[in-house]
Amino acid sequence: MTKESTKQELNKQTERLEDKPSDEEEIGLEPNSSNFDELPNIDKLIEKRDPEIYKTPIKLTFNAYKRIISYALRYASEAISEKNWREAYGILIGSVENNEKVIIKDAIPMVVGERAGVKYENKQYVDMAQIDESVYERSIRDKKNDFIIGWWHTHPGFEFRFSDIDTQTQLGYQLPNPYAIALIFNHCKLNSNNFYLGLAALRLLNPERGLFSSYDYINLEVEINQEKMINKVQKVIKDNFKNLPKILKEIEYVDDILRKRALAQLQRNYGLILVPKRDIIITDKEEDAEEDDRYLYEWDPEFFKKSFRIPKFREKIEEEIKRDEKILQELLELNELKKYEQKKDKFKKKIQVMLSKPNDWFNQLSSEFTKRIEIIYPYYDYLDTSERKILEHFESRSIEYNKILDSLNTRAQFNLSLE
Incomplete structure (x- = not known):
């Protein structure tokens, strides 16, 4: 299969759309503040850098590309009516090699917006901070120099260019890091002779000018040749779209049934978490x-x-255990070992009965969650912040509950010793 025919198979929507951005259709991340308003003497406030830095070429890995295109095509493709196309946004993870090339190693989906524009919510800001911390810790551990190297978003049916809002977003990345890059994906341009794989890499040329900065396209290389990249990503997309409905149903089940009903009911009836x-x-x-x-x-x-x-259920058990521990400790100190063993056995059975239902309920809940995660996990890389947070929230609450439950189960063994 030729490169051109492979592209056509991947992208049947090769009919070119007229690029028609208007003032009402500016593409980009909606600003959270006006921190980037142009200042009269901004040249004196921001250090100018070597303009050659802004021309530093980019190398895109297959791993990053497959995550971009898989998420983007969920919301804009030939299978979706143009009026329903939506813009997607994510962040780029990578490194700067010898100040000569930027390597984009990963592209994390974050959020989907409307036809033109994406707005961050608090959970996206929290997610981004957590990703930043995770990448930093992993880099320290693995002795690498990876960090958030830029951002990516889609312009479904529009030109590869920066809107004012895009410029504002890019300033947020490029002012602290002159190598920061923006990737724009447009599925209508997958057959373009000028842009690899429907992608363009952009960078501001004079960010010290704020919103008046100009931008230019940056040389974009790929990890493997274009034909192999298309062939490989085609298989990923086919598999993702085949399984996506099931994956989203499993996530919905975790949210609606396991989190909002089962875990919430467990906490109401046998509350352990503060x-x-x-x-x-x-x-x-x-x-x-x-x-x-x-x-x-x-x-x-x-x-x-x-x-x-502390919930009343946990408070009651902790008071019981504390009272029983005091009695047993006194028997130990008096060396009344026979009575100690009798009381210990009695107290153990009592607390175990009190904990039996939360133990059984939690084990069933954990088993159900594990089944769902085994189905979801192979596609985790293609989920956005909202979808990931559903799973992370349930997992964190479960871990918190289980940690307290394990502690109570351990204390219920009453393995005391003379102090």
């Missing part, structure tokens, strides 16, 4: 907190302790 105090009112005025116990000053060092309480 819960917020309902009568607490958070305030940023210290004087309010001093005058009324209902108010909690948000900068109080005891904020967490004061704003959460």
